[in-house]
Amino acid sequence: TSAVTIDWASESRPTEKEKGRPNTLIGITGLEDEGVIYKFNPLNVTSKDGFQLQVNVRMIIRVQPANAAFIIARFGSVANLIDQIVHPLIDSSFRNKAGEKKAIDFFQSRTELQKEALLHAKEKFSEYNVEAQNLLIAYIDIPESLLATQTKKEIANQQQSQYEQEAKAQEQRITVAEKTARADKQ
Secondary structure (H helix, E strand, C coil), X not given: CCCEEEEECCCXXXXXXXXXXXXXXXXXXXXXXXXXXXXXXXXXXXXXXXXXXXXXXXXXXXCCHHHHHHHHHHHCCHHHHHHHHHHHHHHHHHHHHHHHCCHHXXXXXXXXXXXXXXXXXXXXXXXXXXXXXXXXXXXEECCHHHHHHHHHHHHHHHHHHHHHHHHHHHHHXXXXXXXXXXXXXX
């Protein structure tokens, strides 16, 4: 009934138990007093515009003591609960959201995605007497080519803005010079 952490992340602390076992459900206890941690590979999703993205997510769930018997009777163990309900639900939730958005929009709406995913998880997990305490998107890994085009676009926008400001400054300089010349003439 203690908090259970589920990681879908590549940068998580690997342990000897995990090496060579990708995408395996592993319960590890006593990692820096975090309770039980289950680890999966990052979520692989495809955006509306066809880009492959990796999403690193961390979720914390808890089974209330009063519901522990129900969970064990229905699933046999917390590991089975995670394998049968939590993992598929979180995976499909992020796949569905990614399929609705372009990659850059998905990347930029991280905070909104995190809130929506947590609300969705709380709603769905309550049906199984599981409390979704928190859900965090640690990182969204998008293709370098997409980042490069976005960077170039932003640089071009900044340069255009700079050139417009410089043009306005030159126009003001001309106006001041004309007025100065007229004043000197008078």
